[in-house]
Amino acid sequence: MNENCIFCKIIKGEIPSNKVYEDDEILAFKDINPAAPIHVLVIPKKHIKSLAKMEDGEGKIISKIYKVINEIAEKQGFKEKGYRVIVNCGKDGGQEVGHLHFHLLAGKQLGEKIV
């Protein structure tokens, strides 16, 4: 946990969030400023600053996060239609919150592809 981290505060319940999924290691909640009809942030409860700051042994959480993403897609009924997962990393990647998070976007034909 990091005292100054907004997502750690959400995990602790100090800042309210609209939760979509929670277990002992992972939390998923609705993005406050959605970029698509469905915009969920999936985060590890452990404070990992970014993809670039991951340490040995932390990789397992990534596969678990993708499993959770598929579970959310299944439950919310957009698994077949499709979705996009984005991880912004560091300054050039446009990361604004320094706690690793996966953007899960769905609910429309997503535009503005850069890759």
Ligand code: AMP
């Ligand atoms: P990034 O630019 O990849 O670091 O994404 C940070 C995301 O966190 C943005 O999409 C914000 O809209 C979202 N965000 C910031 N504060 C909150 C909050 N309190 N609850 C939900 N989402 C938030």
Ligand code: ZN
């Ligand atoms: Zn944090």
